Amino acid sequence: MIESTDLRLTKMPLNNGVGWMPALGFGTLIPDPAVTITATRDALNAGFRHFDCAERYRNEREVGEALEAGFAAEGIAREDAFITTKLWNTNHRPERVEPAFDASLQRLRIEYLDLYLIHTPYAFRPGDDQDPRDQNGNVLYDNGVTLLDTWRAMESLVDRGRCRAIGLSDIGLNELLPIYESARIKPGVVQVESHPYLPETELLEFCKDKGVVLLAFAPLGHGMKPGLLDDPVISAIATRVGKTPAQVLLAWAVQRGTALLTTPKTAARARENFDITALPQDAFNEINRIQTRQRLNNVVKTGVPGFIAQGR
Ligand SMILES: NC(=O)c1ccc[n+]([C@@H]2O[C@H](COP(=O)([O-])OP(=O)(O)OC[C@H]3O[C@@H](n4cnc5c(N)ncnc54)[C@H](OP(=O)(O)O)[C@@H]3O)[C@@H](O)[C@H]2O)c1
Numbered sequence: 001m002i003e004s005t006d007l008r009l010t011k012m013p014l015n016n017g018v019g020w021m022p023a024l025g026f027g028t029l030i031p032d033p034a035v036t037i038t039a040t041r042d043a044l045n046a047g048f049r050h051f052d053c054a055e056r057y058r059n060e061r062e063v064g065e066a067l068e069a070g071f072a073a074e075g076i077a078r079e080d081a082f083i084t085t086k087l088w089n090t091n092h093r094p095e096r097v098e099p100a101f102d103a104s105l106q107r108l109r110i111e112y113l114d115l116y117l118i119h120t121p122y123a124f125r126p127g128d129d130q131d132p133r134d135q136n137g138n139v140l141y142d143n144g145v146t147l148l149d150t151w152r153a154m155e156s157l158v159d160r161g162r163c164r165a166i167g168l169s170d171i172g173l174n175e176l177l178p179i180y181e182s183a184r185i186k187p188g189v190v191q192v193e194s195h196p197y198l199p200e201t202e203l204l205e206f207c208k209d210k211g212v213v214l215l216a217f218a219p220l221g222h223g224m225k226p227g228l229l230d231d232p233v234i235s236a237i238a239t240r241v242g243k244t245p246a247q248v249l250l251a252w253a254v255q256r257g258t259a260l261l262t263t264p265k266t267a268a269r270a271r272e273n274f275d276i277t278a279l280p281q282d283a284f285n286e287i288n289r290i291q292t293r294q295r296l297n298n299v300v301k302t303g304v305p306g307f308i309a310q311g312r
Pocket of ligand 1: 026027029053119192217219220221261264265269272299305
């Protein structure tokens, strides 16, 4: 039996020399405000120090409240945490970037961000309505701004010391390449859906080559069943190594060199999802050989968040 290695404190170096990101991240996409507060505190208590937020989740206030109280209660310094938030699609116009950034910081009750991401590469009609639609329900996109225009405004936030790193989310390699090439400040992190059914191998190879962190969301397949959590390969490995299927999936993600986001909503699950150790090589290889391919979230194709209905 191969001795297990602790993966809990794995650190991912950031490419612009501004330090590192904890590989294990807690995602705050939680619709219920009260659950947002308890789950964030539970994650902090379990050991998570990386928190992924977004103006689109409409709960930055609750996350900020939970972190402020948690930091004070546990004696954790702001610098010991890694906090990310994301610019929403309706704020892509350069003049809207800094006001959106300031509003997020204020809601989160912090002075600087570790990472600011462009939530999706799709610009929506600018304004307060996060989901602008025409009479027929079609999304109103904004053709008056390019992703590079938005990126330049993001770079300016780094120049002025307002955030340590910037990146993109819900983007494919084809859209990432031109931004990467034109960027004065290179993307430090790319956040995309990734799990054994959607390994995003080509993107991961590009990221590794350039020192960009690939931050995987849906590492548990959004918890859907049937799905990854009851996949027979994953379940058999879990039994063999004495871990839960969730722990096996999270370990695999870190072992292949990605950071990850998970959203446990109870204290017990927070402890479970933080307590991960490396899989034996044969188990790791077995997961790499899984052939099922499935994308769970269509946001990368439209900019509109939402899971793809099961069975489709
Ligand atoms: N950039 C984007 O567009 C984007 C899109 C989606 C998500 N994200 C980010 O990624 C984060 C992670 O989201 P996710 O849905 O991918 O999280 P996840 O942790 O992979 O999946 C959450 C689901 O898994 C279940 N779960 C969690 N821990 C479990 C365990 N130990 N055993 C069994 N089931 C477990 C949860 O069930 P319960 O609800 O019953 O606890 C929930 O249904 C989000 O919070 C957000 O920050 C980003």
